[in-house]
Structures are given as C-alpha cells and as structure tokens.
Amino acid sequence: xxxxxxxxxxxxxxxxxxxxxxxxxxxxxxxxxxxxxxxxxxxxxxxxxxxxxxxxxxxxxxxxxxxxxxxxxxxxxxxxxxxxxxxxxxxxxxxxxxxxxxxxxxxxxxxxxxxxxxxxxxxxxxxxxxxxxxxxxxxxxxxxxxxxxxxxxxxxxxxxxxxxxxxxxxxxxxxxxxxxxxxxxxxxxxxxxxxxxxxxxxxxxxxxxxxxxxxxxxxxxxxxxxxxxxxxxxxxxxxxxxxxxxxxxxxxxxxxxxxxxxxxxxxxxxxxxxxxxxxxxxxxxxxxxxxxxxxxxxxxxxxxxxxxxxxxxxxxxxxxxxxxxxxxxxxxxxxxxxxxxxxxxxxxxxxxxxxxxxxxxxxxxxxxxxxxxxxxxxxxxxxxxxxxxxxxxxxxxxxxxxxxxxxxxxxxxxxxxxxxxxxxxxxxxxxxxxxxxxxxxxxxxxxxxxxxxxxxxxxxxxxxxxxxxxxxxxxxxxxxxxxxxxxxxxxxxxxxxxxxxxxx
Amino acid sequence: xxxxxxxxxxxxxxxxxxxxxxxxxxxxxxxxxxxxxxxxxxxxxxxxxxxxxxxxxxxxxxxxxxxxxxxxxxxxxxxxxxxxxxxxxxxxxxxxxxxxxxxxxxxxxxxxxxxxxxxxxxxxxxxxxxxxxxxxxxxxxxxxxxxxxxxxxxxxxxxxxxxxxxxxxxxxxxxxxxxxxxxxxxxxxxxxxxxxxxxxxxxxxxxxxxxxxxxxxxxxxxxxxxxxxxxxxxxxxxxxxxxxxxxxxxxxxxxxxxxxxxxxxxxxxx
Numbered sequence: 001x002x003x004x005x006x007x008x009x010x011x012x013x014x015x016x017x018x019x020x021x022x023x024x025x026x027x028x029x030x031x032x033x034x035x036x037x038x039x040x041x042x043x044x045x046x047x048x049x050x051x052x053x054x055x056x057x058x059x060x061x062x063x064x065x066x067x068x069x070x071x072x073x074x075x076x077x078x079x080x081x082x083x084x085x086x087x088x089x090x091x092x093x094x095x096x097x098x099x100x101x102x103x104x105x106x107x108x109x110x111x112x113x114x115x116x117x118x119x120x121x122x123x124x125x126x127x128x129x130x131x132x133x134x135x136x137x138x139x140x141x142x143x144x145x146x147x148x149x150x151x152x153x154x155x156x157x158x159x160x161x162x163x164x165x166x167x168x169x170x171x172x173x174x175x176x177x178x179x180x181x182x183x184x185x186x187x188x189x190x191x192x193x194x195x196x197x198x199x200x201x202x203x204x205x206x207x208x209x210x211x212x213x214x215x216x217x218x219x220x221x222x223x224x225x226x227x228x229x230x231x232x233x234x235x236x237x238x239x240x241x242x243x244x245x246x247x248x249x250x251x252x253x254x255x256x257x258x259x260x261x262x263x264x265x266x267x268x269x270x271x272x273x274x275x276x277x278x279x280x281x282x283x284x285x286x287x288x289x290x291x292x293x294x295x296x297x298x299x300x301x302x303x304x305x306x307x308x309x310x311x312x313x314x315x316x317x318x319x320x321x322x323x324x325x326x327x328x329x330x331x332x333x334x335x336x337x338x339x340x341x342x343x344x345x346x347x348x349x350x351x352x353x354x355x356x357x358x359x360x361x362x363x364x365x366x367x368x369x370x371x372x373x374x375x376x377x378x379x380x381x382x383x384x385x386x387x388x389x390x391x392x393x394x395x396x397x398x399x400x401x402x403x404x405x406x407x408x409x410x411x412x413x414x415x416x417x418x419x420x421x422x423x424x425x426x427x428x429x430x431x432x433x434x435x436x437x438x439x440x441x442x443x444x445x446x447x448x449x450x451x452x453x454x455x456x457x458x459x460x461x462x463x464x465x466x467x468x469x470x471x472x473x474x475x476x477x478x479x480x481x482x483x484x485x486x487x488x489x490x491x492x493x494x495x496x497x498x499x500x501x502x503x504x
Numbered sequence: 505x506x507x508x509x510x511x512x513x514x515x516x517x518x519x520x521x522x523x524x525x526x527x528x529x530x531x532x533x534x535x536x537x538x539x540x541x542x543x544x545x546x547x548x549x550x551x552x553x554x555x556x557x558x559x560x561x562x563x564x565x566x567x568x569x570x571x572x573x574x575x576x577x578x579x580x581x582x583x584x585x586x587x588x589x590x591x592x593x594x595x596x597x598x599x600x601x602x603x604x605x606x607x608x609x610x611x612x613x614x615x616x617x618x619x620x621x622x623x624x625x626x627x628x629x630x631x632x633x634x635x636x637x638x639x640x641x642x643x644x645x646x647x648x649x650x651x652x653x654x655x656x657x658x659x660x661x662x663x664x665x666x667x668x669x670x671x672x673x674x675x676x677x678x679x680x681x682x683x684x685x686x687x688x689x690x691x692x693x694x695x696x697x698x699x700x701x702x703x704x705x706x707x708x709x710x711x712x713x714x715x716x717x718x719x720x721x722x723x724x725x726x727x728x729x730x731x732x733x734x735x736x737x738x739x740x741x742x743x744x745x746x747x748x749x750x751x752x753x754x755x756x757x758x759x760x761x762x763x764x765x766x767x768x769x770x771x772x773x774x
Contacts, residue, residue, distance in 0.1 A: 077667050097670040098679075104671045110664035114686045123682075124672035187672060 028053040028191060028223050029074065034083035036069055036247075043069045045247040046083070051191075051240075056217050056224045058234040061244035062270065067227045068107075070244070071193050074225065075104045087190065098127075103184035104193040108200065109176045111168040117179050118164035121151045124187040154186035155179075157216065174205045181216070191223045198233065210237055231271045235259060243267050259312075264378050268310040275311045275352050276445075278380075278452065280304050287375060290348040292326055294370060298377040308378045313342065313355040315374035318366050325369030327352075331360045385421040385463055388491055390414065397488070401459040402437035406483035416491040423466040425485035428453065428477045435478020439463060441471045455479065537748075540741035553742035563721070563743065567750075570720040573635070573710065574703040577642035578650075578696055584643070585650040585695065590684075593658035607648045615645060619712050626713075638714035642703055649702075650695040657691030658684070693762040701751050721747060 029051040036044040044066045051057050059067040072078045074085060076097030084091050092100055103124070111120050125147045129139040142150070155161055158178035168176060177197060184192055194213075198206045214237050217224050228234055234241050235255040243250040243258065243266075251263040262268035265276050279289030284299035289309055301307060322328040329347025341359045345352045347368055360366055389399035391413055397406045399419050411417060432438040439455035442462075453465045455477060463479060471477065544550035557563055592602070610618065622644055623637075631637055665687060669679040703709075707722030721743065728740035 075667075075671060077670075096675070097667070098673045098675050102671075104668070106664050106668060108662075108664060110662065110668040112665060112668070112683060112687075123669070123674075127673040127678065183668075183672065 026053050027051060028088060029225075030086040030089075031070075031074075032084050032086070034070070034073060034080045034085065036066070036073065036078065037081045043247050044073075044080075047244075047247065047249055048083075049242060049249065049252070051223060051225065054221055054223055055239045056214070056226065056237060057240045057242060058226045058228060058238035059242050059244060060228060060231060060234040060270075061250075063229055065244045066247040067229075067244050068195055071104075071195055071225060071227050074191070075102055075193050076100050101190040102193055103187050103189035103191075104195065105177075105180045105184050105197045107195045107197065109180040109197075111176055111179055111183070113169060115168070116164070117155070117160065117166045117168055117171070118151055120168060120179055121154055121164075121183045121186050122147050123183065125150055128187065150186055151182075154182040157185070157219070158182045159212075173200055173202075174209065177201065177209060181213075185216070185220060185222075189222065191225060192220075194224060194226045196227050196229070198228070198230075206233070213237065235271070243270065245270070261376055262310055262378065265308040265310070265380075268308075268376070268378070273313050273353055273355075275313065275316075275350075277309045277311070277350065278306060278450075279309045279377075280306055281377070285372075287377060290327065290350055292348070294326060294375065295372040296375040296377060297372050298375075301377070301379075306380050308380055310376040310378065311352075311370055311374055312376075313353040314340070315371070316352060316354045317369040317371070318343070318345070318354050318356050318358075318360060319369070320360065320364060320366055322365050322367055325367035327368040327370075329366055329368055331362050331364045331366060334359060334362055385423065385426070387419045387421065387461060389417055389419045391417055391488075395483070400437055400457045400461045400463075400479075402479075404436050404481045404483065404486075406481065406486045406488065408488065411488060411490075418489040418491045420487040420489070421463070421481055422485050423452070423464050425482045426463055426465040427480040427482065428455065428465060428467065428469075428471060429480060430477065432476050432478045435480050437479050439477055439479050441473055441475045441477060444471050444473060537741045537744050540737045541745045543738055545738070553738045554746075556739055557742050557746055563724070566719060566721045566724060567746075569718075570704060570722070571750075573639060573642065573718070573720060574700050577639050577646065577703055578700045580639065581643045581647055581650045581699060582692065582696065585647060586654055586692070589651055589654040589658055589691075592655055593661075607651055611648055616708065616712075619645060619709055623713055633713060633715045633718075635714060635718045638710045638718045641709045641713035645709060646699040646703065649698040653694040653698065654688060654691040657688045661687055690762045693758050697755060697758040700754060704751060704754075705747055 027050040029049075031047060031049040031051075034044055034047045035042065047066075047070065049070075059070060061067045069078065073080050073093075076092070076095065080093060084093050086092065087101060112123065115123065125142055128142055130142060131138060132140040151164070152161070155164060158181050160175060160178050160182065163171070163175070163179075168179060171179065177200075180197070197213075198209050201209060210233060213224075213226075226234075226237065235258070238255055240252060241255050241258045242252050245266050251258060251267045253261070253263075258267065258271055262271060262274075268274045268276060277289050279287050281298075281301040281304065282288050282293055283303060284301075285296055287294055287296045287298070287307070287309065317325065319325065327347035329345040329352065332344040332346050332351065334341055334343045336359070337355075340355045340357055343354045343356065343360055345354050345366060345368060352368060354368065387399040389397050391408050391411045392398045392403055393408075393413055395405055395408050396403050397408060397417065397419060398404075406419070428441075429435045437457055439457045442454050442456045444454075445452045450466050450468055451470050453467055453471045455463045455465065457463065457479070541553055542549050542551070544552055619641055622641060623633075626637055626640065627633075631640075661684070665683050666679055669683040670676075674682060705722050707720050707726055710718050710720045711723060725740050725743050725747070728736040728743070
C-alpha cells in the first residue's frame with residue numbers, strides 16, 4: 001500500500017502530460033508503426049493511425065485482416081511486436097489492460113455468468129478509485145449509493161432499467177448486448193472499444209442496435225472504435241471508416257468518400273457492389289476502357305497509364321433499345337432486390353452489374369450510359385511483376401526456381417538482380433512441360449478487353465499475366481517469359497534491406 | 505405402418521445391458537443391505553441393529569474420525585490440485601500430453617500396488633505408519649480425481665471473462681478472486697465429492713498406511729462381515745446404511761452448492 005501514493009502521483013503527472021498533448025493535437029489515440037507477428041505470421045504490418053477525440057471510428061475489413069488484433073492491442077490484451085500506441089499522448093503499450101482508460105464490449109459479450117445484471121454492470125465501479133482530497137490516500141472508492149445510482153443510470157440508458165436483478169443467462173442476445181454496453185460505459189472510459197458487437201444478433205435487432213449505438217455515441221460524447229466486417233454497418237454508423245486488408249490500412253475516409261472514391265480496387269470491391277475494369281488514361285479527363293474513350297473527372301495520371309476503374313451498379317443509366325448510350329448490351333439476368341432490380345448486362349464482352357428502379361427483362365437489348373462523375377479511377381495496385389533473381393550465365397537468369405532466357409548485357413554470372421517482368425511478357429502454356437516452371441492458376445479476372453490471370457508458382461511467388469485467353473482456376477500451367485520485354489536492375493541486398501520502406 | 509413394425513432396434517434397447525448390470529450388482533445388494541439392517545436374529549423386523557449402532561460410543565467416535573480424515577485429505581488435495589490445475593490450464597502448459605503423463609498414467613497401476621509402493625517409500629525415508637501417513641496415502645491416491653474436474657473447468661473457461669475483468673479495472677489478483685475462482689467452483693465441488701465420498705467409505709488405504717489408532721468406520725464394517733458371524737450381518741448392514749445416508753447428505757449439499765454457484769444470486773441490489 002506504500003506505493004499507492006506514488007501511483008496517484010504518477011496518475012496526476014501523466015494527466016498533466018496528457019493535457020499538454022491535447023493542446024498539440026486533438027487526437028485521443030495515436031498508433032505509430034504497429035507491427036504484430038503471431039507465430040511468424042504478420043497480422044499487422046507497420047500500421048499507423050490517428051483517431052480524433054469524440055469520433056465514431058470503424059475498423060472495417062474481411063475476417064483475418066487484423067482489425068480485431070488492432071482493437072485488442074489498444075485494449076491491452078496483446079502487446080505489439082513493434083511500434084507504440086499513445087492515448088492522449090501517453091505511451092501505453094507497457095500499461096496493463098486494467099490501468100488503461102478504455103473499456104471493451106466483447107464480441108460474445110463476456111458477461112459474468114455468476115453475477116446478475118446489476119452486479120455485472122457494477123463490477124468495474126466497485127474497483128474504481130476516484131480522487132478525493134479529504135481521503136487519507138488522496139482517493140477513495142465509490143460508495144454503495146453512488147454505484148447504485150451510476151448502474152441504474154447506465155441500465156436506463158441501454159433500456160434495461162428494471163433488469164438489475166435478472167440472471168444474465170435469462171436474457172436474450174440483444175439484452176445481453178445492452179448489458180455489455182452498460183457495463184463498459186458505466187466506467188466512463190475515454191474510448192469505448194466494440195469488437196463486432198452486433199455480429200450475433202438477427203438482422204432486425206442489429207438494425208435497431210446500430211441506431212441506438214449511434215445515438216449513445218452522440219449522447220456520451222466519447223470516442224467509439226467499432227470493429228466490423230459488415231460494410232453496410234460501417235457506412236451507416238461511422239464518422240470515419242478505416243478499411244484494413246492483410247494488416248495494412250487501405251483507406252481512411254468518411255463513409256461517403258469511401259463509397260464514392262475508393263482508393264483502390266480492394267476497397268471498391270469490399271464496399272458495396274461494383275464493376276471493376278481495367279483501362280488506360282488517354283489524357284487528363286479522358287479514359288479508355290472496353291474500346292471506348294469516355295469523359296471522366298480525373299486527371300494527373302501519366303499518359304496511357306494503366307488504371308483500375310470502378311463503376312457503381314446504381315450509377316449506370318440503363319435504357320431500352322440500342323444506340324442511346326456508350327455501350328449496347330443485352331440483359332442476361334434480372335433479380336428483384338426489394339427496392340430495385342439488379343441486372344447483369346453483357347456489353348462489349350463485359351458483364352456489367354446494373355441496378356435500376358425499372359425492370360428490364362432477360363433478353364432485352366439495352367443501352368448503358370456512364371456519366372463522367374460515375375467513373376472512379378484508381379491507380380493500379382500492381383503494374384509489373386517484380387522478382388529478385390540471380391544471373392546464372394550469359395542471357396540466363398534464375399527466378400522463381402527456374403532459369404529463364406533474358407538478355408544479361410552488362411551483368412556477369414552470379415550477380416543479384418531485380419527482374420521486372422511486364423504482364424504482357426508472360427506466356428502461359430497448357431502443358432506444364434512446355435513452360436520453364438510450373439504454376440497454378442489462382443485467379444482469372446476479365447478486365448474488359450483481356451483477362452488478368454494470376455498464377456502461383458511452387459516457390460510461393462505470383463505472376464500476373466495479361467492474356468486474351470481465359471484460364472481455368474486451379475489449372476496447372478507452364479510459365480514462359482519473353483525475355484526481350486524484361487528489364488534487369490542491379491540488386492544490392494544490404495542496401496535494399498535498409499531502404500525498403502514497408503508500406504502502411 | 506409396416507416399416508414401424510419392422511423396426512426391431514430402438515435406441516433405448518442399448519441401455520438394457522446396463523440396466524441389467526445395475527439391477528443385479530447395485531440395486532439388489534442395496535436392497536439386501538436394507539433387509540439385513542432391519543432384520544433381527546429371529547428373522548422379524550426390528551430397529552435393534554440401529555439402536556446398537558448409535559448406542560456404542562466407539563461407532564460415533566469412528567464416524568467422527570472418518571469424517572475428519574476425509575475432510576483433511578480432501579482439503580490438502582484441493583490446496584495442491586487447484587494451483588496445479590491452474591498452471592496446466594494456462595496456455596503454455598495447456599497440453600493434455602503433459603497432464604496425462606504426470607497424473608493419469610499412475611492411475612493405470614493397480615491402486616493397492618501404488619499404495620504399497622508409497623508405503624515402502626515412506627518407510628525408506630523414515631516416516632512411520634501413522635494418521636499422518638494415512639492422509640498422505642489418501643492425498644496421493646485421490647489427487648487425479650481432484651485435479652481433473654478443476655482442470656476441465658479452468659481449461660474450458662472462456663478467456664474473455666478474464667479479459668473482461670481486466671478490462672473493467674481488476675488486476676490479476678482481483679480477477680482471480682472475483683471471476684476465475686467463482687467460475688471454477690463447480691469443478692472444485694465435483695472434485696470434492698469425487699474424493700470425499702470414496703475416502704469416507706474406504707478402509708484399505710488406512711489399513712495399509714495408518715497405525716492401529718487410525719481406524720475408520722469402513723474397517724469396522726469389513727470386520728463385521730469378514731468374521732463370518734451371521735449375527736453380525738444385521739449390525740454391519742445398519743452401519744453401512746448410516747454411512748450411505750451420510751454420503752447422500754454430503755452429495756446433496758454438494759449439488760445444491762454447485763447449482764447455486766452456477767446461477768446468479770437472486771435479490772438484486774449491490
């Protein structure tokens with residue numbers, strides 16, 4: 001108990017420090033260069049993120065993307081492999097979870113089964129020490145009356161005013177959810193962490209809780225960090241959406257911006273339905289795809305730069321009869337979705353997904369018109385295959401476990417090289433024996449005028465190939481390279497290791 | 505309709521062999537005990553045997569001693585087994601292989617053999633037969649029965665309870681006393697009942713490990729039956745019957761406690 005005075009002093013000291021930090025920035029949480037590795041698997045990769053005070057921030061991504069890990073790092077259940085997390089300017093990675101000013105609503109609620117609703121909510125309050133100058137140690141515990149008042153207020157806030165005496169196991173999922181929220185907010189945390197809290201509820205309940213949580217956020221004024229894989233939930237509730245994939249932040253933006261201006265093809269594909277095509281920027285404000293040049297609102301790309309294009313299904317204007325728009329097509333299928341119809345339209349050999357209030361029956365000849373501001377243009381995530389290899393002889397370079405014929409002028413045998421292989425320099429062969437190495441087809445995407453095929457080699461490398469042929473998934477194929485299109489660059493292993501800036 | 509008649513086997517049919525065994529080896533002997541307990545030497549119904557049981561001061565003393573040795577052994581076992589179960593259930597040690605190697609494999613050896621070996625070991629290091637060595641024998645022999653239920657409860661406990669407790673401001677110690685311990689009580693209670701009841705009626709361990717003063721009620725019952733004196737059957741049965749009733753009472757208390765700990769206490773306010 002001798003330490004307790006010291007402990008309170010430190011608390012005060014850190015609070016002072018915190019208030020200084022607040023003046024500097026309005027960020028309640030700063031995550032700087034966080035990396036988390038589990039059993040050799042990198043779950044979060046040098047991730048940095050700032051969260052503003054009072055915001056409703058959603059971490060959105062497919063399962064396994066690292067969003068829950070990030071939340072658990074903030075809560076303190078896990079420690080980062082590298083990096084630091086600051087709450088109000090104070091580094092907290094070495095602070096144990098019970099001393100952090102955050103509270104968590106768990107995915108499966110984690111209500112204590114041996115305690116009733118009231119005692120569950122009161123759990124945190126009974127442990128809480130509040131500063132009190134008149135008390136001997138400078139702090140005191142909350143009185144019974146204070147606890148009772150706070151618990152009842154919290155239960156009222158979540159709409160369970162008369163449920164204090166109830167056994168938590170006798171409550172429905174939605175009610176348990178509310179108790180879990182009450183238990184967390186009653187401690188008056190600076191940040192409330194919510195780990196997919198609505199995942200276990202049925203659709204109707206989920207919609208209700210979304211609205212209630214949003215309202216609670218407005219009433220309480222504290223920062224919410226909400227983890228979900230449900231893009232609709234993220235867009236409905238958040239001030240800011242952080243889209244995460246493979247442990248890397250893909251985009252941080254307001255919901256509207258995430259939807260309208262996805263920063264890359266992953267975000268576009270993950271958020272809502274979309275038509276994703278490949279095209280080339282002819283010049284500023286002009287994009288070419290599916291063999292047509294169309295006006296767009298983007299600029300600043302290189303001439304003829306290959307780009308990804310996203311067109312939302314509801315942005316395509318569809319009219320009966322050919323010749324009214326940019327593309328002529330035929331309706332392949334039509335499905336009623338409750339408030340709109342969704343059609344698959346084949347036009348210029350691409351299957352567009354189109355949404356409309358009006359039904360266009362299967363087989364109808366239609367025109368599709370795409371207005372300039374409906375065309376969202378994004379930099380291609382990957383524009384060239386890049387490998388590290390070794391020159392093994394004259395015009396011979398070894399990459400991915402195979403020796404390819406590539407001109408090696410200026411290099412000598414044994415040199416380490418970076419090998420740039422354009423997508424169109426790769427050729428696939430039906431028979432594995434005809435290629436230099438064998439690989440499996442992992443993806444085959446139709447990009448308007450050609451297929452983008454991805455193959456996976458036995459040495460764990462990917463090849464992207466542009467081809468006019470369609471390749472079946474999981475096919476075993478041979479890989480050949482047209483060496484004349486390949487560019488070599490000297491590779492300095494030591495220098496590279498230093499320079500390599502991990503993306504964030 | 506036809507197919508219904510054709511259905512010879514019903515799932516309940518599989519319980520018949522068990523029922524038959526129970527009937528012959530459990531129910532029937534119990535009825536016999538009951539009959540002997542209430543049967544006088546002349547074959548008429550009588551309470552004489554029970555009067556005999558309660559009028560002899562030695563019986564009550566031995567019952568007390570048996571309760572004492574059972575309670576002491578169980579408590580010691582609990583104090584050792586809980587930390588072991590806790591460590592085994594916590595992540596780095598949570599490997600069934602270690603558990604079975606250390607605590608289950610000894611159970612494959614015949615228990616009389618184990619007790620005999622233990623007794624030899626104790627006498628080698630100079631521990632004589634006594635009340636104390638009998639307790640050591642009990643603890644040694646019943647340890648797995650205490651360990652396994654506690655281990656099972658702890659290792660199956662959802663880790664998010666501990667996380668929730670830490671999240672709400674409880675340090676490791678408070679998390680243990682307020683969450684982990686109360687939630688593991690059902691395992692503790694079943695461990696206690698799995699150990700307390702057999703110890704209460706067993707006599708071979710005390711016979712081998714204890715000295716002449718360490719007599720338990722089980723030994724007396726065995727004596728009464730082994731002496732081949734037909735008249736003692738009634739007395740022995742009455743004594744067994746009293747033992748049975750005590751065990752049932754202990755069991756009922758146990759199941760009452762475990763059902764209480766599984767439920768939230770009624771009555772609300774803090």
